[in-house]
Amino acid sequence: MYTVEPVEEVLPSIVEILDSWFASRARRVTGRRRERVESVAARLRRCVETESDRVATAGEKVLIAAERQFEPDGAVAxxxxxxxxxxxxxxxxxxxxxxxxxxxxxVQISELSALNKKMARREYIDVYWSSCPVITLESALVRLRNGQPAWAHTHPSGESHHHCGP
Known part of the structure; x- marks a missing residue:
């Protein structure tokens, strides 16, 4: 008798999500709005590449280092x-x-809000572990839309603590 091993789902990479998302968004607009959407995409890609030390786990940092050996540009994504x-x-x-x-x-706030909602609706994220960042981001976007700082609350040490968990 044969047994079928469960196949673990492979999630798309950050680059796959961002490329698909921003290509679709840029196709829907023209002129200055399109330039602004493309600018948001470029800034977000820079953010992913430059802020990985703050976000990535130790294991992910090993993967990033290996990827950078092959091609440094876009390695994190x-x-x-x-x-x-x-x-x-x-x-x-x-x-x-x-x-x-x-x-x-x-435009950046609008694009982030739409992307955040897409991520929350899809099977791209673990709802249990990622729901806190998704909700926290939407709260920050609401504050930004109202002209307030995204991170109004800081830890007594002066650091912003918007990440969830340990």
Missing amino acids: RALDCSALPEFLLVFVEDAWLPVDVQDRR
């Missing part, structure tokens, strides 16, 4: 599956990643 994306999106609403221009900022 290729090495990590999309379950890490909600944590990167939380970093992406920090002041350092928000554009100064009001219209550019509005």
